[in-house]
Amino acid sequence: MSDLTLALNQATTKRWTLAEAIAGCRAAGIEGLGVWREPVADVGLATAAAMLADSGLTVTSLCRGGFFTGPDAAAENWRAVDEAAALGPTTLVLVCGGLPAGSRDLSAARQAVADGLAALVPYAADRGVRLAVEPLHPMFAADRSVVNTLAQALDLAERFPANQVGVCVDTYHVWWDPDLAGQLRRAGSRVFAYQVCDWVVPLPADMLLGRGHLGDGAIDFRHVTELVTAAGYTGFVEVEIFSAEVWDTPGDRTVATVADRFRRHLSQR
Amino acid sequence: MSDLTLALNQATTKRWTLAEAIAGCRAAGIEGLGVWREPVADVGLATAAAMLADSGLTVTSLCRGGFFTGPDAAAENWRAVDEAAALGPTTLVLVCGGLPAGSRDLSAARQAVADGLAALVPYAADRGVRLAVEPLHPMFAADRSVVNTLAQALDLAERFPANQVGVCVDTYHVWWDPDLAGQLRRAGSRVFAYQVCDWVVPLPADMLLGRGHLGDGAIDFRHVTELVTAAGYTGFVEVEIFSAEVWDTPGDRTVATVADRFRRHLSQR
Numbered sequence: 001m002s003d004l005t006l007a008l009n010q011a012t013t014k015r016w017t018l019a020e021a022i023a024g025c026r027a028a029g030i031e032g033l034g035v036w037r038e039p040v041a042d043v044g045l046a047t048a049a050a051m052l053a054d055s056g057l058t059v060t061s062l063c064r065g066g067f068f069t070g071p072d073a074a075a076e077n078w079r080a081v082d083e084a085a086a087l088g089p090t091t092l093v094l095v096c097g098g099l100p101a102g103s104r105d106l107s108a109a110r111q112a113v114a115d116g117l118a119a120l121v122p123y124a125a126d127r128g129v130r131l132a133v134e135p136l137h138p139m140f141a142a143d144r145s146v147v148n149t150l151a152q153a154l155d156l157a158e159r160f161p162a163n164q165v166g167v168c169v170d171t172y173h174v175w176w177d178p179d180l181a182g183q184l185r186r187a188g189s190r191v192f193a194y195q196v197c198d199w200v201v202p203l204p205a206d207m208l209l210g211r212g213h214l215g216d217g218a219i220d221f222r223h224v225t226e227l228v229t230a231a232g233y234t235g236f237v238e239v240e241i242f243s244a245e246v247w248d249t250p251g252d253r254t255v256a257t258v259a260d261r262f263r264r265h266l267s268q269r
Numbered sequence: 270m271s272d273l274t275l276a277l278n279q280a281t282t283k284r285w286t287l288a289e290a291i292a293g294c295r296a297a298g299i300e301g302l303g304v305w306r307e308p309v310a311d312v313g314l315a316t317a318a319a320m321l322a323d324s325g326l327t328v329t330s331l332c333r334g335g336f337f338t339g340p341d342a343a344a345e346n347w348r349a350v351d352e353a354a355a356l357g358p359t360t361l362v363l364v365c366g367g368l369p370a371g372s373r374d375l376s377a378a379r380q381a382v383a384d385g386l387a388a389l390v391p392y393a394a395d396r397g398v399r400l401a402v403e404p405l406h407p408m409f410a411a412d413r414s415v416v417n418t419l420a421q422a423l424d425l426a427e428r429f430p431a432n433q434v435g436v437c438v439d440t441y442h443v444w445w446d447p448d449l450a451g452q453l454r455r456a457g458s459r460v461f462a463y464q465v466c467d468w469v470v471p472l473p474a475d476m477l478l479g480r481g482h483l484g485d486g487a488i489d490f491r492h493v494t495e496l497v498t499a500a501g502y503t504g505f506v507e508v509e510i511f512s513a514e515v516w517d518t519p520g521d522r523t524v525a526t527v528a529d530r531f532r533r534h535l536s537q538r
Contacts, residue, residue, distance in 0.1 A: 151448075176375070
């Protein structure tokens with residue numbers, strides 16, 4: 001396994017402000033931070049950009065744009081690109097949106113994603129912002145994203161230059177994929193972001209919040225990470241855990257667990 | 270859409286005995302019954318076979334064998350084949366099994382499924398029992414089945430003659446698949462069973478029991494059924510709904526709803 005570097009995704013310490021997340025990373029020796037738009041908005045974009053520039057942390061990604069199947073996606077995505085440009089520029093992660101209300105037409109929704117992405121790419125490219133299409137687990141096909149496999153995400157990305165549109169690989173969403181090795185080979189330099197958390201069984205009632213720390217579930221992180229690094233990826237590993245239980249834990253304890261599990265399950269250092 | 274015929278799967282009226290299920294189908298004019306091993310065992314195999322033969326119903330499938338990744342799978346699967354032979358012979362549906370306890374090795378589990386299936390096929394073929402590999406939704410990869418796409422199920426089935434090993438297509442498990450149309454074309458005559466229920470959002474706490482009557486969720490049944498019939502399938506449509514709410518409803522009301530929804534969402538008659 002190659003020597004990837006740990007980053008914290010802000011979703012893992014959801015109740016921390018941006019200032020607290022920056023301080024928490026520095027205290028724990030974590031060098032990268034995956035940033036969310038909401039805590040950035042809380043302090044204002046210019047202030048957030050200055051805080052992050054001063055922090056010495058690498059902004060590993062901005063979460064998130066997309067939702068192409070909903071109303072007013074275009075204007076909101078331009079704003080998200082502007083923010084990603086101001087914060088780096090960094091990669092903007094795209095969660096593409098589920099079926100529109102009342103619709104059962106998956107094909108139409110998938111076409112709307114393709115069209116929305118095509119409209120966004122030139123705007124992002126002009127601002128030096130890379131777009132990372134994130135396939136979401138098929139259990140989110142109805143309500144969060146009709147893009148459900150890495151193959152699908154790459155079908156979308158490959159219509160554009162490899163330095164403009166790629167994918168965000170999240171172990172939680174792709175670990176089950178029988179074609180994972182093949183699609184990661186195909187992805188190559190289009191792996192723009194790599195996020196990890198574990199698949200815990202049984203899933204809690206709110207399946208959006210059923211994710212676990214590395215080692216608490218079914219995913220073989222060494223195996224998936226070997227495939228990701230074999231694709232040529234050399235960036236950060238963002239630990240991104242949506243979990244009511246993790247959110248109820250004090251942030252500094254969560255970050256300590258994140259760093260410990262990273263060492264045990266993913267680091268060679 | 271072609272003119273498929275409605276069948277009840279016993280899982281939909283879980284609290285009914287075999288005798289009640291037979292009577293319920295006859296009262297509602299339903300001509301096929303997908304049978305489960307447990308209610309058959311409750312009356313004894315010979316009695317169940319005689320009851321079903323006398324009923325005039327077509328036994329559309331027996332649920333279920335498989336679980337190749339667990340202990341003692343082989344002996345249990347021989348028994349399941351014997352039962353499928355006695356009840357028709359009818360098609361035996363195979364749910365292939367999740368990760369073994371303590372394992373994170375998906376590849377090894379998938380290989381165990383392939384090996385277990387290969388060992389079972391000659392026994393089933395000798396008894397005239399067709400085996401239908403059922404891909405389960407990827408959200409069950411850890412705990413119920415490491416076979417999660419129709420492509421994977423067909424990769425397994427195609428190692429054997431097309432009249433011996435095929436697939437069971439369940440809308441709940443495959444509706445999200447971006448390659449559904451292509452894989453159903455590929456499947457052709459290997460579609461041995463077709464089961465339907467709806468994907469309800471949000472999923473209830475126990476995701477195994479989160480299924481709905483046709484029309485209550487996100488699935489376009491006409492579309493999926495057109496693909497299934499285009500593959501050449503002309504058999505029954507089994508309505509199979511795992512749902513605590515449906516199970517709490519009196520069986521005759523459930524069967525009336527099943528028949529009504531079938532007429533509205535799937536029948537041309």
